[in-house]
Amino acid sequence: MSSLARATLTLRSLLALCLPALLLPACRGEGGGGDPSLSLRMDISPTPPGVGPARLIIHLDDAGAPVEGARIVVEGNMTHAGMTPVIDTARADAPGRYVVDGFRFTMGGDWILTLRATLPDGRWTEVRQDTRVARGPSGGDAP
């Protein structure tokens, strides 16, 4: 067998081996989505937040109607891999309003907050919100 034929065979074998691997990761992908009638938004207090605890106020409604009894988990990640994420669960505060009292930003910089709400009937929604955390004392409004 010529060296060119051997190389072509090697290339084809590699491609054949790689093909399943090419298909598998397509199963992964962005989070987000869920039930389009659900709306989830969040305010952070203080704004901008500083390193340390912050209060997250989350509003959940279903086509404009406040939703009660949902489980809402907030996960904060830094932009650089390897930093331990901060994960907290919101408590109900009022109809359609949920609160995390002491969400602890552990470092200054850009954070990505992922909120996932799951309703008692199994429907869910997820949103992602970027926020910049200031180093030192946080400024802005009181909770």
Added chain:
Amino acid sequence: MTGLPPAAPPRFDLLRTPFPGSFLRWRHSRTALQIPLLALAALVILDGLYGPQLAPKNMAGILPWVHWRGFVVLGLLLAGNLFCMACPFMLPRRLAKKLFPATAHWPRALRSKWLAVALLFLFFWVYEAYDLWASPMLTAWLALAYFAAAFVIDGFFRGAAFCKYVCPIGHFHFVGSLTSPLEVAIRDGEVCASCRTRDCIVGRYQEPRALVGLGSGGDPGPTRPGATDPGPLTASAAGVRPGLETRALRPRERGKLLQNGCELWLYQETKVGNMDCTFCMECIQACPHDNVGILARAPAQELWKDPLRAGVGRFSQRPDLAALAVFLTFAAFLNAFGMVTPVYALEAWMGDRLGIGAEPVLVGILFLLGMIVLPALLVAMAAWASSALSGSGRSLVQEGTLFGYALVPVGFGMWVAHYLFHFLVGALAIVPATQEYLADLGFPLLGSPAWALGPLVPDSWLLPVELFFLELGLLVSLVVAYRIALRVTGEAHRALRAALPWWTLAALLSVAGIWLLLQPMEMRGTMPGG
């Protein structure tokens, strides 16, 4: 008593250990190391392209920027250029060598390290301006571009042109490995002196390489594609001993190539140290006398010695190499500066003064100043002071080229401090990321992601560890500067005066490093204008 000096004790030889020596002696050991890394590279590319674009949850965010960088500096610090040895980009490149003729000569104008310096600058700029660590997609495209570049360049040009002249990562390894404790080197000079085949550089063929003396002025010429660098070095400058100028049988006269020689044109008998050595082990496999090993040596010693090095020449006559060393030293501090709070204020101030809002432009200006202009100025000042104090009469370029290598250890200390920080803080993050990865693919074999995993050591250890490596680097830089000065002046008093400006510069860098390590960190990457 023979009156001869006692023989030097044999150096530790990694290849003579039961493990990993027995593995490394195996002809396919490099391929065996490359295949797992190729699989990991494929994982990085695929997850980067198709996976969630949140770096902490994507293999392209975790594996290159936390683990690979951490293992690279540890490998360089504790052993040698292990990551060039296991480089996955070389597997497709090997295929390219089979598919394409690879007969072109690398352009003469590019046979230096200047291109590598420019590409490293481009890489650091892209990394900071476009937040590569926060973008799995960009990271994946970068890896793909790397595979493509290695494939195309080495499919077209002779030898390992990509490794020797282009690869920015490899050049980071080359410079870092100058401080490593291991090197690929010959075991016994007498064996090389009696060798007539030089398989370590020309390769081993079916037919032995019969040599015919040419007399004075003979030129052996290339013996097979890629075997000798048609580059700036003559055969004698490349380290081939006078008297061995011979005509060899041409490759077509010698049958099949059984084993490559060094494709970076490092002739073992006169190869010195780790510059340009990818630990590919071709020479080890090619040597018919089993005379090449992976030997222990005093780390950083090669920085102050200046012999004629095969395939490299003399350090003191390579301003491009010295520039690469100085560039990577300052880049270590700039790269870390990009992660601390004051960089926000500086960029905002620059933006206001220059009326520029685009972050890539501001980062470009900042890096141009910090990686090119400032090093050039500081090295020129140190060179002027060194020359004046020692009365050497050398030009700034000559003095800078002599002493610039002294800064390598302090720069490498900063790289180690920075990359080890990320590794120690986040090494275990690969566990929950893998759990989630498998769960997303429908195989929740490892249970729910344990996101609390991450750090390898307590927080309180981080700063002492970082400071230790930075200051260890400074200490070695001080020794190297003095030993260079002693070599060129030949006298302790003048050596002290010549070394003083370089000590000052290394100490200034170390102070800058301490200041950086004490700054609060800020991870940037998603917010516009960040």
